[in-house]
Amino acid sequence: MAKENRKQVDLSLRQFIKDLGYITGGGALLSSVPWLQSFTPDKLNEIKKEKARIALIGTGSRGQYHIHNLLEIGHAEIVALCDNYAPNLKEAHALYPKAKTYTDYKKLLESNDIDGVVIATPLNWHAPMVLDSLAAGKHVFCEKSMALTMDECKAIYDAYQTTDKVLYFCMQRMFDEKYVKGIQMIHSGLIGDVVGARCHWFRNHDWRRPVPSPALEKQINWRLYWESSAGLMTELASHQLEVCNWATKRVPRSVMGMGDIVFWKDGREVYDSVNLIYHYDNDVKINYESLISNRFNGMEDQILGHKGTMDLAKGVYYYEEDKSGSGIEQLLNQIGNKVFTSVPIAGPSWRPETKKAYKPHYIMEGNFNINEGVSMIGAEKDGSDIILSAFCQACITGEKGQNIVEEAYSATMLCLLGNQAMAEQRKIEFPDEYKIPYIKF
Numbered sequence: 001m002a003k004e005n006r007k008q009v010d011l012s013l014r015q016f017i018k019d020l021g022y023i024t025g026g027g028a029l030l031s032s033v034p035w036l037q038s039f040t041p042d043k044l045n046e047i048k049k050e051k052a053r054i055a056l057i058g059t060g061s062r063g064q065y066h067i068h069n070l071l072e073i074g075h076a077e078i079v080a081l082c083d084n085y086a087p088n089l090k091e092a093h094a095l096y097p098k099a100k101t102y103t104d105y106k107k108l109l110e111s112n113d114i115d116g117v118v119i120a121t122p123l124n125w126h127a128p129m130v131l132d133s134l135a136a137g138k139h140v141f142c143e144k145s146m147a148l149t150m151d152e153c154k155a156i157y158d159a160y161q162t163t164d165k166v167l168y169f170c171m172q173r174m175f176d177e178k179y180v181k182g183i184q185m186i187h188s189g190l191i192g193d194v195v196g197a198r199c200h201w202f203r204n205h206d207w208r209r210p211v212p213s214p215a216l217e218k219q220i221n222w223r224l225y226w227e228s229s230a231g232l233m234t235e236l237a238s239h240q241l242e243v244c245n246w247a248t249k250r251v252p253r254s255v256m257g258m259g260d261i262v263f264w265k266d267g268r269e270v271y272d273s274v275n276l277i278y279h280y281d282n283d284v285k286i287n288y289e290s291l292i293s294n295r296f297n298g299m300e301d302q303i304l305g306h307k308g309t310m311d312l313a314k315g316v317y318y319y320e321e322d323k324s325g326s327g328i329e330q331l332l333n334q335i336g337n338k339v340f341t342s343v344p345i346a347g348p349s350w351r352p353e354t355k356k357a358y359k360p361h362y363i364m365e366g367n368f369n370i371n372e373g374v375s376m377i378g379a380e381k382d383g384s385d386i387i388l389s390a391f392c393q394a395c396i397t398g399e400k401g402q403n404i405v406e407e408a409y410s411a412t413m414l415c416l417l418g419n420q421a422m423a424e425q426r427k428i429e430f431p432d433e434y435k436i437p438y439i440k441f
C-alpha cells in the first residue's frame with residue numbers, strides 16, 4: 001500500500017475507533033457490545049445501589065475464579081455456594097464465609113433469596129442445572145459450552161423461548177474488548193472480504209488433575225471422559241468457532257475432521273488431537289486444530305481477509321501490502337524486469353514462500369510488547385469479568401442479552417457436530433431438526 005494511502009487508513013481507523021466510543025473500562029464497552037441493547041453507563045448508575053443476589057453452583061477451579069470476580073462487582077452479592085465435593089466447597093467458602101453453603105443444587109434452588117445462579121460444573125451437568133434453575137425462576141449464567149448433547153442444547157434453547165428470565169453462557173470473547181473492537185473493524189471492511197479463518201489451540205499438558213483416590217477419577221478428571229465432556233471441542237474450540245461465526249455473520253453448514261489420541265494414551269477417552277474443516281455456504285472455511293502435546297503454535301484466532309489478517313487473540317492485525325513479497329511474486333517481477341533472461345532451474349535465486357514478517361498494527365492503543373508482536377492491552381483481561389458484571393446487572397434490570405444464547409447454541413452445536421464427524425469419519429451437515437431461526441448459513 002502506498003504510504004499516503006496507509007496514512008489515510010490509519011487516520012480513518014483511529015476516527016472509527018473514536019466513534020465507537022471506546023474508553024477503557026467495562027461500562028463503556030458494555031454500551032457498545034452487540035449483545036446488549038440498552039446497556040449504558042447511565043443504566044449502571046441507575047442501579048448503583050442495588051445488588052443482584054447471586055448463588056454459585058460448582059466451586060471448582062472456574063467457580064472460584066468467578067467468586068474473585070464477583071467480589072469485585074459492586075452490584076452483586078454472593079449469597080450461596082453449592083458443590084457436592086467437600087474440599088472445593090470448603091475452599092470456596094473460605095473466600096466468602098458469609099455465603100450459605102449447599103451440597104444439593106436442587107435445595108439451593110428452593111431459596112427465594114436468590115436472583116441469579118452462576119453454574120460452573122462439568123459439561124454433563126449444564127443442561128439439568130440450567131433447565132432446573134430457569135424452572136425455579138432464577139436468572140442463569142452458565143459456563144460454556146452449552147451442553148453435552150445436541151438434544152440438550154435444543155431443550156435449553158426451547159426453554160429460553162418461553163421464559164422471561166435472563167440466560168447467559170460464558171463465551172467471554174464476546175465481551176473481550178479486543179475481540180469486540182477487532183470484529184467491528186472486520187465488519188467495517190478493514191481486512192476486506194473474509195476469505196478464511198484459521199484457529200488453533202496448542203498446549204503441552206496432559207489435562208489431568210491429581211486424584212486423591214481412584215474412586216474420584218471420573219469426578220475430578222471429568223474432561224477426559226465422553227460421559228461428562230466433549231473434549232477439546234467443547235473445552236477450547238467452542239470459544240474460537242463462535243468468533244468465526246461472529247466475524248462472518250454466518251454458521252458453517254458442514255464439517256469434516258479427524259480426531260485421535262496421539263500422545264496421552266493414559267486411559268482417557270477424548271481426543272488429544274483434533275483437525276477439522278468447517279465449510280460456510282459462501283465457500284469460506286475454518287481450519288481448526290488443537291493438539292495438547294506440543295505448544296509451539298500457541299492459541300490463535302485468525303480471520304483472513306483479502307486485504308489483511310485479524311489475529312484477535314493477539315490483538316493485532318496485518319495488511320497484506322505490508323509484506324516484503326512472496327518468493328513467486330519476486331521471481332515473476334524479476335523475470336518481468338528482465339533480471340533473468342530465462343527461468344533459473346537451479347540454485348536459490350528466489351526466496352521460498354515461507355512466512356514473512358508482517359508489520360503488526362494493534363487493535364487497542366497503548367503500551368505494546370512490540371517484540372512479541374502481541375498487544376498487551378487487555379491481555380490480562382479476557383472479558384470474563386465483564387460478561388459476569390453484565391449478567392449481574394441483568395439480574396437487576398431483567399434485560400435479556402441479544403443473541404447470547406443463540407451464539408452459544410450455534411458454537412456448541414458445531415463442536416458436537418465436529419465430534420460426530422471425527423467419530424464417524426465422514427462429512428456431517430448441520431441437521432435440519434437442530435436449526436434455529438437465528439442461524440444463517
Ligand SMILES: NC(=O)c1ccc[n+]([C@@H]2O[C@H](COP(=O)([O-])OP(=O)(O)OC[C@H]3O[C@@H](n4cnc5c(N)ncnc54)[C@H](O)[C@@H]3O)[C@@H](O)[C@H]2O)c1
Nearest residue numbers: 058059060061062063083084085088120121123143144170
Ligand atoms: N469460559 C472459560 O474460559 C472456562 C474456563 C475454564 C472452565 N470453564 C468451564 O467451567 C466449568 C467447570 O470447569 P472447572 O475447570 O472449574 O471444573 P472443576 O472440576 O474444577 O469444577 C467443577 C466443580 O463442579 C462440582 N460439581 C460436579 N458435579 C456437581 C453437582 N452435581 N452438584 C454440585 N457441584 C458439582 C465439582 O465437584 C467441582 O468442584 C466447565 O463447564 C468448563 O468448561 C470455562
